[in-house]
Amino acid sequence: MTHVLAHPLATHLLAVASPGAMGTGEKVSFWVLGIIALGCAIGMVAARNAMHSALFLVVTMFCLGIFYIIQAGPFIGMAQIIVYTGAIMMLFLFVLMLIGRDVSDSLIETLRGQRTAGILIGLGLALLLGSGLARGLGAVDARGLETANNANGGNVPGLAALVFTRYVFAFEVTSALLITAAVGAMVLAHVQRRGEKKTQKELSRERFAEGSYPAPKTGPGVFAHSNSVATPAILPDGTKSARSISPLVPPRELTAEDTRPKDTLTGGDQ
Amino acid sequence: MNTSGLVRLAEAGQPAGFGHDVWWIVLIKVVAAFVLLLLLTLFAVVFERKVIGAFQVRPGPNRKARGFGWLQSLFDGLKLAFKEEIIPALADKPVYFIAPVISGAVAFISFAVIPIGAQVSLFGHTTMLQVGDVPVAVLVVLAASSMAVYGTVLAGWASGTSWPLLGGMRAAAQMISYEVAMGLSMVAVFMTAHSMSTSEIVNGQIKTWYFIPLLPSFIIYFISALGEGNRTPFDLPEGESELTGGYLTEYSSFKFAMFYLAEYIAMVTISALCVTLFFGGWRAPWPISLWDGANSGWITIVWFLAKTIIFMGVLVWIRATLPRVRYDQLMSLGWKVLMPVNLVWILILAGLRLTARNYDQTRWLVLAGIVVTLLLLVLLWPEKEKDEKTQAKRRVDTGVGGYPTPPVDLVVPPNPHLKRIEAQREAATVGAPSGTSESPGAAGGSGSAGTGSAGTSGKEE
Numbered sequence: 001m002t003h004v005l006a007h008p009l010a011t012h013l014l015a016v017a018s019p020g021a022m023g024t025g026e027k028v029s030f031w032v033l034g035i036i037a038l039g040c041a042i043g044m045v046a047a048r049n050a051m052h053s054a055l056f057l058v059v060t061m062f063c064l065g066i067f068y069i070i071q072a073g074p075f076i077g078m079a080q081i082i083v084y085t086g087a088i089m090m091l092f093l094f095v096l097m098l099i100g101r102d103v104s105d106s107l108i109e110t111l112r113g114q115r116t117a118g119i120l121i122g123l124g125l126a127l128l129l130g131s132g133l134a135r136g137l138g139a140v141d142a143r144g145l146e147t148a149n150n151a152n153g154g155n156v157p158g159l160a161a162l163v164f165t166r167y168v169f170a171f172e173v174t175s176a177l178l179i180t181a182a183v184g185a186m187v188l189a190h191v192q193r194r195g196e197k198k199t200q201k202e203l204s205r206e207r208f209a210e211g212s213y214p215a216p217k218t219g220p221g222v223f224a225h226s227n228s229v230a231t232p233a234i235l236p237d238g239t240k241s242a243r244s245i246s247p248l249v250p251p252r253e254l255t256a257e258d259t260r261p262k263d264t265l266t267g268g269d270q
Numbered sequence: 271m272n273t274s275g276l277v278r279l280a281e282a283g284q285p286a287g288f289g290h291d292v293w294w295i296v297l298i299k300v301v302a303a304f305v306l307l308l309l310l311t312l313f314a315v316v317f318e319r320k321v322i323g324a325f326q327v328r329p330g331p332n333r334k335a336r337g338f339g340w341l342q343s344l345f346d347g348l349k350l351a352f353k354e355e356i357i358p359a360l361a362d363k364p365v366y367f368i369a370p371v372i373s374g375a376v377a378f379i380s381f382a383v384i385p386i387g388a389q390v391s392l393f394g395h396t397t398m399l400q401v402g403d404v405p406v407a408v409l410v411v412l413a414a415s416s417m418a419v420y421g422t423v424l425a426g427w428a429s430g431t432s433w434p435l436l437g438g439m440r441a442a443a444q445m446i447s448y449e450v451a452m453g454l455s456m457v458a459v460f461m462t463a464h465s466m467s468t469s470e471i472v473n474g475q476i477k478t479w480y481f482i483p484l485l486p487s488f489i490i491y492f493i494s495a496l497g498e499g500n501r502t503p504f505d506l507p508e509g510e511s512e513l514t515g516g517y518l519t520e521y522s523s524f525k526f527a528m529f530y531l532a533e534y535i536a537m538v539t540i541s542a543l544c545v546t547l548f549f550g551g552w553r554a555p556w557p558i559s560l561w562d563g564a565n566s567g568w569i570t571i572v573w574f575l576a577k578t579i580i581f582m583g584v585l586v587w588i589r590a591t592l593p594r595v596r597y598d599q600l601m602s603l604g605w606k607v608l609m610p611v612n613l614v615w616i617l618i619l620a621g622l623r624l625t626a627r628n629y630d631q632t633r634w635l636v637l638a639g640i641v642v643t644l645l646l647l648v649l650l651w652p653e654k655e656k657d658e659k660t661q662a663k664r665r666v667d668t669g670v671g672g673y674p675t676p677p678v679d680l681v682v683p684p685n686p687h688l689k690r691i692e693a694q695r696e697a698a699t700v701g702a703p704s705g706t707s708e709s710p711g712a713a714g715g716s717g718s719a720g721t722g723s724a725g726t727s728g729k730e731e
Contacts, residue, residue, distance in 0.1 A: 051427065055365065058420070065413075078409035082453075086416025087446050090423065094442040097427055097435065156405055156466060 026070055037063035050099075054092050061085045072145040075156045218244040288403045288469070295392055299401045300382075307381050310578075311534040315343035317579070318537075318586045325590035347527060355523035360430030369428055370521065370528035373421025377535035379414040383407040384542045385469050387552045387570035399552070399571065400469060407468040408460070411543055412453055415498055419445040421532065422500070422507055422517050429520035437516030441500070441507035444600060448497030448504070451608040455491035457616050458484045459547050461623070472551030481548040486615045488548045490608050495544065497604065499536040501585055503592040504600055511594075541581035542574075549577055 037060045044056035061084045068077030145155075152158040163171055198206075207214050218241050221227035223234040233244035291299075316331060316339060323330025331339030357366065387399030404410065419441065426438015460466050462484060463474035474480075481488040497504040508516035518529045545551060552574040554564035563569065595603070621636045685691070 049362075051362075051365070055424075062417075074404055074406045075409070078406050078413050081413040082409065082416050082449075086413065086419065086449070090416075090419055090442055090446055093423055093427070094439065097423075097439050097442070154405055 029066070029070055033063045033066055037067075051093070051096050054089060054096060057092075058085055058089045061089065072149060073155060075159055213243070220245045288398060288400075291397050292395060295395055295397050296401075298392070299397070299399075303381055303386075303401050304378060306386070307378060307535055307538065310538045311531055312343045312347070313340075314534045314537055314582055315346070316340050317582065318589070321583060321586045322590050325587075350527040350530075351524050353523040355525070356520075358430050358520050361520065362428040362430065365424050365428035367525075369421050369425035370525040370532075371421075372424065373418060373532040374528035376414050376417045376421065377532040377539070379417075380411040380539045381535075381542065383410050383468050384539075384546055385472050385551050386574050387568065388566050390568055398469065403467050403469045406466050408456055408466045408471070408543075408547070411539070412449065412456075415445075415452075415536075416449055418532065418536070419449075421529070425521065425529065426507070426517035429517075431520055433513040433515070434517050434519045437507045437509065437513045437519070440509075440597065441517060444504065444506060444604075445498055445500075447601065447604040448494045448608075451494035451604055451612060452491060452498050454609060454612040454616070455487045455494060456547065457612075458487040458619055461616070461619060468546050468551070472546060472553065475550040475553060479548065479550040479553075484548065484619075486611065488544075490612050490615075491547065492544060494604070494608055495540040496585070496588065497600070499540050500533065501537065501540075502589040503595050505594060506597055506600060509594065537582060537585055538578065541578045541585065544581050545574065545577040549581075 040056040040059040040063070044053050044060065047053040047056060062081060065077045065080035065085060068074075068080055070077075149155045149158055152161045206212065218233040218235075220229045220233055221231045222244065224231045224240075230245065230249050232240040232242065235241050319342070320330040320339065331342040333339055333342070336342045336345055357363070382401040383403060385398065385400040385403070389396055389398050391397075422441040422445070423438045426434040426436070426441065429435070459471060459480055462480060463471040465471060465474070471480075496502075500507055506516075507513075508518070510516070513519070518526060521529060552565075552570035553559065554561075554570070554573045555577075558564050558573075564573075621640070625633045625636050
């Protein structure tokens, strides 16, 4: 810290800016977050509960976002946290919550040798990606992100300049792809409505129209001696309300025969 | 302690005036912001209760022994910490524990990038009255609020009971939707200030506060911030008349206090960010700003806090006035009104900015774009069918006076296994001499099944 304080900031920045150099703070945060990210990535595969699995993935993605920020890419780091960690993983959680909270992986393999094949293919993919990256980046003359960031007066303007000029077509094609997928999902989920739904305004108008009684219908059996659906409610003036019962149910009063004490199985012949 | 990692962040064009502070000044600012937020929370709770009391023509908390009510929230907080803690048996323990921690911790982050005052002199060092600023400061606020959703949703899920789960699911969909609208409403501010750093946004408002040129953005920001912060009329994740307490139903004691704290900090943050983006941040309002010393030094904190508290008052006013909206209304407001209006507004603003410059070609292109869009809208606007057929279709009569019943023309498809079922069934003893255990209901049932499909038997009635 004293080192930083002793020299003007600019000198220090130049020292850090040379590619390959890594300050203590960056090293510390890399190792701390790297271990967390890797541990959570393993946890995501190993967790039995789907929800825990998703949460481990959230932490890994969050760590990646912070890595980007430390690597002088604040915009992409924030975008990673807002879009991936905040929105996309939240949609995963939403779906998992819809399915139910007790969804756990079963230990029975439905496909024979699936686990071995999965591990082999995963290793192969890692090898392929690793070697490809090593070959591709090995000969690159790294100039550091500072040069790129300063070219357009900052990280955000630099990104904007690239996205909206050189890569604008790729960007638009990607968004078209996403929109197509969204429209496809909407078409699949679409259900043709029977008739047209009345709007709240229309319902309200209808309710207060001439000849309509705006208050809710009285429930059957209100103030009556029985709460059966077949017993009409009694209005304050003592009359029975025909509106309180469904036309499907014929209204009836209990007859003397209905109210007579019934014979029990044992004492039938009194 | 070498902070190169953070220094690297500074390299990426850190806003002027930041990144030079001595470590103990940074520490003082962090602690001060933390304490300020806690004090504002304690104030906000009583403030809300008192203002709502005034709206409902009653005193609200007013005990003399509790500072005429102003210390009530402090006493309540102390009491909450010592209450018994109950954890539901079905709760997912680790997640149940983490959820309030996320809520509480994340709530403090946003305030770090809010400029509270102008440059001041602190123990011989000049420093900005703001914990820190980055080129993407407003995105930090958005990131913090997108993380805060996890606290709510996980609390709902981990409680292991129905009401919290429903509250959590509501929160997941609602807060993401409104976060998109909120992010879009800030785009116009970025376009005007040419920056996403909060200090530069405040500096851009020297002449006019942004709420005047960007009024639609301000309105959309305020509405979507209500949704993002779960404030009434969008407090559906809590919805105490529907879901008892929503996502925090099963929380008690200190964990409950954490959610409570996060909610009120969100209220402060919404107001503070609104002031920063649209109302000049710490800048003095017009008649006062004529005085030269108004916009420098420690006095600027007063303007900032005053404006923030006014907006908190507006939030309480809204809570006292508006009823809670229905969930589908909330969603259609967010996706069908706020977002399209916002996108069109950003487009118009960009067009105006371009034509304001003297680029002849661009001006014609913008005009042509407007004409083409209007033509397409007029030509392709879907017409509403208002003919007799639709009207008749709308009034589907169920025949029983509006009671919810299946439609009259409902056709139930026949059971595909009907043949097999009929073949396997024992012959019913219809018309057997009385005295057997056969009841008339069972005979009727088998008889109707024997006539064929269930659909035809439904129609006969």
